[in-house]
Amino acid sequence: MDRQLEEAGFAASEAGQNGFSEALRNALGADLVLTGDETARYCSDWHGDVQCRAEAVLRPRTTEEVSACVRAAATLGLGIVPQGGNTGLVLGGVPDTPVAVVVLSLERMTRIRQIDPDDFSAVVEAGVMLETFKDEVSKAGLFFPLALGAQGSCQIGGNVSTNAGGVNVLRYGMTRELVLGLEVVLPDGSVFSGLSQLRKDNRGIDLKQLFIGAEGTLGIITAVSVKLLPRPEQVATALLALESLDDAIRLYRRARHQCCDLMSAFEFMPPLALRLAQEGIPDLQLPMDADHSAYVLMEISGSGLVDIDDLMARFLEQVMEDGLVIDGVLAQSQAQAQNIWLIREGMNEGQAKRGKHLRTDVSVPLSKLAEFVAEAEAAVASEMPDAICVSYGHVGDGNVHLNVLPDFEAGSAAIDAQILKAKKIVNSVLDRYKGSISAEHGIGRLKKPDFDTRLPDTHRQLLTAIKRAVDPHWTMNPGCQIDRT
Amino acid sequence: MDRQLEEAGFAASEAGQNGFSEALRNALGADLVLTGDETARYCSDWHGDVQCRAEAVLRPRTTEEVSACVRAAATLGLGIVPQGGNTGLVLGGVPDTPVAVVVLSLERMTRIRQIDPDDFSAVVEAGVMLETFKDEVSKAGLFFPLALGAQGSCQIGGNVSTNAGGVNVLRYGMTRELVLGLEVVLPDGSVFSGLSQLRKDNRGIDLKQLFIGAEGTLGIITAVSVKLLPRPEQVATALLALESLDDAIRLYRRARHQCCDLMSAFEFMPPLALRLAQEGIPDLQLPMDADHSAYVLMEISGSGLVDIDDLMARFLEQVMEDGLVIDGVLAQSQAQAQNIWLIREGMNEGQAKRGKHLRTDVSVPLSKLAEFVAEAEAAVASEMPDAICVSYGHVGDGNVHLNVLPDFEAGSAAIDAQILKAKKIVNSVLDRYKGSISAEHGIGRLKKPDFDTRLPDTHRQLLTAIKRAVDPHWTMNPGCQIDRT
Missing domain, CATH: 3.30.70.2190 (Alpha-Beta Plaits)
Known part of the structure; x- marks a missing residue:
């Protein structure tokens, strides 16, 4: 049992799977708890690249049930991995961690609580699918501008938790700019009731900002109030x-x-x-x-x-x-x-x-974008003559997906090695341009190593201090974004 | 000496003013330290309603000097009140506190570090006057949309620190939405170097958000990178x-x-x-x-x-x-x-x-605004027949300045009592509409009591946990926003 697990009081190997699932069913009722084979689809990522395991999957239907789930998991010393539509590209909602965890799926929190055309706002639960919400808003004569390839599967809670981007960011901003308020279940099970339909509210430190983009590491977003806009006819x-x-x-x-x-x-x-x-x-x-x-x-x-x-x-x-x-x-x-x-x-x-390839999601200042892409593509071409670069995306935001297609004939292990090599080449050029390794996808587990090595000490200290302050037992989404220290 | 002062190790009454100012001059050089009568203009608010005192005023010219000032003040057990153009309306930058403090004025940090028309962005130091910055940006063919009555006096650092609003919020958002990155001197004197010209950067928890609207309670903003827009011709x-x-x-x-x-x-x-x-x-x-x-x-x-x-x-x-x-x-x-x-x-x-009067800065959902104003004005009229309401403002954001002009013939003490009474009447109607007591002005010291009594327990616990995590000795802007607990 590693030091991290010990410190957290986690006892996965001792209790065994049945012990946890039975305890969870006793605490929450059988309807909220999936175990065994039923957990499989929550334990794999969008692309199917990763297969992992959770002690159970909890599926609360209300904010109160989310609280109860969080308390039950905490009592058992289990970590909690919140999961929305599981369409993320950085393994933020996939329980790939040495710590014993449950997945907490928001998929049953599907109520659109209100749409207020007169206020240009709405309140929507975390598990509502983005496309469903956009359609309902449109029926009310308004518009919710977040637009992603995954909108037929992703959920609003996940969009906010990951601060999703998409194709309309250049005009409407990232998800953060569309959020008016949040309801969040905190690591101790208490509820931060910050839903608000006020468009202007400047009462000091804006706590909701902490949870946007935190990928569930500080609490579980259960509902969101958002801005709506005139529908572009x-x-x-x-x-x-x-x-x-x-x-x-x-x-x-x-x-x-x-x-x-x-x-x-x-x-x-x-x-x-x-x-x-x-x-x-x-x-x-x-x-x-x-x-x-x-x-x-x-x-x-x-x-x-x-x-x-x-x-x-x-x-x-x-x-x-x-x-x-x-x-x-x-x-x-x-x-x-x-x-x-x-x-x-x-x-x-x-x-x-074509097959498994390097997907990146980088950004540099707009004025440097063309130069950066040329330099990075040249570096890949020079060191990996059989690879092909395809660079595309939301360039108005300085954001480009500079993907690299490896030599697909090379065999699985060689392809993985090529992908890793291409990533190193791209990131080393990116670092010279002071770019971001994640313009919109987030950090999750996939980008954590690259994030971590680039994190300045002052940022790390602040991040850690805030994580400790909000989630003192490091219960929330262990292994995501930052490692326990 | 009260409990708060003791806990902080503050020793104002023991050391006396000369002790502090001499120690500060020795540590920082005389050029950075104003004392005695020279501090007067930093110790009064914009309206001249409040007169208070500081042990000294520190006037650093660079980020490094801000660090040195913060360290010197911390060593002496002094609180630090950061101050921009001192145009705030809620006493956020005025050292009206029982704790011994210095004012740290950003007024000498006046460099526009860069304006990049090709990137639609700029980097500007905290002490640059808003109007000066807007003019320089305009010369470069672009536009910085923040627009306030005080723009000929207020400073960018203060704008960001208070998340200033103004007349263009309905289109361009509050200051928060214009910020790309921050440089902040933290309470231990270390520098959070988060200036960025990336328009899209989604690397996890967005630490800069904490400092926007924090009114200097978590650190001192020394420079800001901001979005620029096409100039509306x-x-x-x-x-x-x-x-x-x-x-x-x-x-x-x-x-x-x-x-x-x-x-x-x-x-x-x-x-x-x-x-x-x-x-x-x-x-x-x-x-x-x-x-x-x-x-x-x-x-x-x-x-x-x-x-x-x-x-x-x-x-x-x-x-x-x-x-x-x-x-x-x-x-x-x-x-x-x-x-x-x-x-x-x-x-x-x-x-x-006309004279001293109640100024409010409230917001309710847009659909409730007319009803709220009618009800609040009627309540004032019924209980204070000699008072006159004047309700105006940025109503598109649901934000109204529902001001009350008292009976100016009543004499100073009676006028103060009327203002207090009117505020209570307006706020009690506002609470029924779930409105905000501060749509744009912030909390500072003036609105702290009204903020505090309305703060839900979960918000208070989060706020306090974050304040303790970032500023463990409660050095930064003591008495502003939240009281030490």
């Missing part, structure tokens, strides 16, 4: 061809000024992305040949009296006249717009089909 | 007459949908506000008679290809045709727009000229 979507990433960034700056910050998406893709999209979705019709050097998916949106189509048309006229944009397709229908977005989604599927 | 400003506050809120909702969230200000004013503005600025020319029931100052702004004047004109046409807006003046020049804004500014001067 007009959307203009274009796929544009350019000379280079550098030109794409020039276009982005130009668009911000010219389009009044009404731009809601700006996604960069290399030509390989279009080919990958076709591999991912074989019957996809590309609206443009894949023989240009660079592509941008651009979206402008708005409601009411601004003519969005006209704005896009006049902007494109300007930038094509100047030669910044070489070619472009402006969607003439919602179906055409969806088809353009399919390229963006299909390229992820295409990468997955 | 077109601004349309209108003064509109309506039937009621209720209609004003209806207009606000309509404007959000119709104007694509391009609205940058929406200020409600009762007719009394126009008369107060004339009292404040006697040569002010009102662009409209003061005989309507309600007024709104509305501003739409943008850059580039959207025709803002046309948007405003078409919106006003709609809402006047519907009878929602009874009368309106659309500024035809920058001078006319400034004249409209002068009403908003002049009304504060008019209130100040």
